[in-house]
Amino acid sequence: MSISDTQATPPAPQPGASALSAVDAGDGPAVNLSEVSKVYRTGRTDLLALDKVSLAVRPGEFVCIIGASGCGKSTLLNLVAGLDRPTAGMVDTGGRRVGLMFQEPALFPWLSAGRNVELALQARKVPKAERQARTRDLLETVRLRGFADKRPHELSGGMRQRVALARALAQDADVLLMDEPFGALDAMTRDLLHDELERICAERTLTVMFVTHNVREAARLGDRVIVLSSRPGTVIGEYEVPREGPRRIDSTQVAHMAAALTDRLREEMGRHGN
Amino acid sequence: MATDQALHGLDNLELSPLGSQESAASRIARKAWTVTWPKVLAVVLVLVVWQLFYLSNYHGIKADHYATGPVAGLQNLWDQLAHGQLLSAIGTTLQSAVVGYALAVLVGVIVGGVVSRIPPLRAAVGSIITGLQTMPSIAWFPFAIILFGLTNSAILFVVILGAAPSIANGLIAGVDYTPPLLLRAGKMMGLRRFALWRYLILPASLPSFVAGMKQGWAFAWRSLMAGELVVQIAGSLSLGVLLNGDQQQLDLTSAISVMIAILLIGVVVDGLFTRADLAIRNRRGLLDPAIA
Numbered sequence: 001m002s003i004s005d006t007q008a009t010p011p012a013p014q015p016g017a018s019a020l021s022a023v024d025a026g027d028g029p030a031v032n033l034s035e036v037s038k039v040y041r042t043g044r045t046d047l048l049a050l051d052k053v054s055l056a057v058r059p060g061e062f063v064c065i066i067g068a069s070g071c072g073k074s075t076l077l078n079l080v081a082g083l084d085r086p087t088a089g090m091v092d093t094g095g096r097r098v099g100l101m102f103q104e105p106a107l108f109p110w111l112s113a114g115r116n117v118e119l120a121l122q123a124r125k126v127p128k129a130e131r132q133a134r135t136r137d138l139l140e141t142v143r144l145r146g147f148a149d150k151r152p153h154e155l156s157g158g159m160r161q162r163v164a165l166a167r168a169l170a171q172d173a174d175v176l177l178m179d180e181p182f183g184a185l186d187a188m189t190r191d192l193l194h195d196e197l198e199r200i201c202a203e204r205t206l207t208v209m210f211v212t213h214n215v216r217e218a219a220r221l222g223d224r225v226i227v228l229s230s231r232p233g234t235v236i237g238e239y240e241v242p243r244e245g246p247r248r249i250d251s252t253q254v255a256h257m258a259a260a261l262t263d264r265l266r267e268e269m270g271r272h273g274n
Numbered sequence: 275m276a277t278d279q280a281l282h283g284l285d286n287l288e289l290s291p292l293g294s295q296e297s298a299a300s301r302i303a304r305k306a307w308t309v310t311w312p313k314v315l316a317v318v319l320v321l322v323v324w325q326l327f328y329l330s331n332y333h334g335i336k337a338d339h340y341a342t343g344p345v346a347g348l349q350n351l352w353d354q355l356a357h358g359q360l361l362s363a364i365g366t367t368l369q370s371a372v373v374g375y376a377l378a379v380l381v382g383v384i385v386g387g388v389v390s391r392i393p394p395l396r397a398a399v400g401s402i403i404t405g406l407q408t409m410p411s412i413a414w415f416p417f418a419i420i421l422f423g424l425t426n427s428a429i430l431f432v433v434i435l436g437a438a439p440s441i442a443n444g445l446i447a448g449v450d451y452t453p454p455l456l457l458r459a460g461k462m463m464g465l466r467r468f469a470l471w472r473y474l475i476l477p478a479s480l481p482s483f484v485a486g487m488k489q490g491w492a493f494a495w496r497s498l499m500a501g502e503l504v505v506q507i508a509g510s511l512s513l514g515v516l517l518n519g520d521q522q523q524l525d526l527t528s529a530i531s532v533m534i535a536i537l538l539i540g541v542v543v544d545g546l547f548t549r550a551d552l553a554i555r556n557r558r559g560l561l562d563p564a565i566a
Contacts, residue, residue, distance in 0.1 A: 083458060099462065106459040109558040110477045119473060123464040143281055153559020156288035171463060189284060195277040 036089035064222030072233030099173030114148030219257035374433030382441025429501035436497035444486015448479020
């Protein structure tokens with residue numbers, strides 16, 4: 001594939017826009033990045049955040065992206081989400097709906113948990129009668145039945161993040177982008193949410209791109225782990241994680257993988273130490 | 275399912291109440307007391323200072339027939355409320371206040387809404403609005419009287435000019451401070467243009483808008499009082515007219531009664547805005563539960 005300039009870059013699909021184009025059947029990647037570069041112009045200097053990143057994510061695949069600070073992880077997700085445009089290269093999601101979750105729940109504090117979820121349905125013009133039942137189902141999915149009337153500040157951090165997940169699911173996303181979604185949670189809550197996320201992804205055959213700087217989390221969740229270098233961000237490592245039944249954060253398989261990832265990251269960080 | 279159980283358990287642990295076993299009635303009583311006593315204290319302080327001033331016989335005013343202490347003063351206030359023109363004057367003034375303020379809110383919302391949406395206008399008009407806000411409203415009266423004559427319109431004009439800039443600024447500040455993260459979340463949800471305003475930007479700017487409304491009210495009330503003193507309209511009986519009459523007849527007692535009425539109205543309306551502000555912050559979890 002060729003590198004296209006800015007003008008020729010097709011706009012990334014707008015989130016929330018109705019997916020008129022049929023979702024790619026079967027074999028094609030759910031998310032395809034080809035030689036994507038992103039330059040931020042800050043005053044006189046240009047910052048190259050991403051340098052020719054190519055990555056194909058299969059439908060239903062769970063890809064974790066790790067890297068040290070400044071590797072452009074969040075930039076990458078913004079590009080896939082259509083919140084930002086690449087300077088060069090192509091981002092293709094084949095008309096799939098894309099949902100995005102942040103490290104902060106980013107819930108609307110003036111709305112109840114239920115209304116937060118419902119608003120996402122409303123924005124997609126789901127009829128009112130249907131909305132209420134679907135909101136209930138979505139809250140049930142993240143195991144928050146009975147908390148619909150609570151406001152975000154009345155919930156714990158983990159519960160808020162689950163409401164945010166329900167809201168992302170309400171967008172009927174085929175592709176879920178997660179930007180360190182559990183980074184601010186305590187380890188016990190995070191472990192439980194790993195299990196929950198795994199279950200939900202399996203139930204809905206979601207394609208997930210999950211950014212984290214926690215190597216264990218990446219090893220625990222990913223079918224594949226992508227390691228990005230820092231400044232500029234490029235792919236410097238790719239690790240397939242075989243699915244051999246249920247994984248645990250403290251299993252040896254996860255520990256081995258985490259160790260390998262840590263080594264690779266330290267090597268990369270050392271490059272910037274000189 | 276083990277995960278399910280553990281998760282529910284964790285939720286319940288994190289949401290365990292802060293251990294208030296108090297009955298509803300006693301909680302309401304305690305709250306009423308906490309709210310009431312500072313106000314009672316304030317009133318008592320004012321009365322004490324008034325009495326001390328009276329007793330001090332400053333410049334020999336006590337000897338003058340129009341000097342008064344709090345007891346006689348409050349008696350006069352009561353008489354004026356029960357038998358005099360004070361109640362109807364309050365009615366007239368409040369009516370002007372409501373009309374003027376409502377128009378100011380309308381103007382403020384339109385100007386603030388348009389200015390916050392259009393960046394070039396923002397740069398041009400933003401500083402003018404702030405400039406208007408700092409301009410003492412009494413300076414507008416010659417202009418208003420030349421334009422409108424000694425009419426109610428002149429007063430309304432100045433009230434609107436006094437209050438609208440604060441309201442517009444409150445709205446603009448609220449729009450400016452909409453958290454970028456929420457904007458990103460809203461865009462991801464597919465909120466666009468009108469829906470983005472209706473469901474995200476306007477609710478997000480509500481606290482700042484209410485603060486602007488509150489400040490706007492203070493300006494409106496001051497402008498109105500200045501207006502009623504400066505622009506004396508024949509046949510209209512307002513608080514300003516009463517106050518002017520008292521000044522001409524050197525009736526200090528009656529003047530104090532009218533001033534108390536003006537002060538009380540200001541305090542009560544300000545209290546309503548404070549209540550609204552607290553309710554909004556409480557709804558959004560912006561109040562420290564240890565204090566609230």
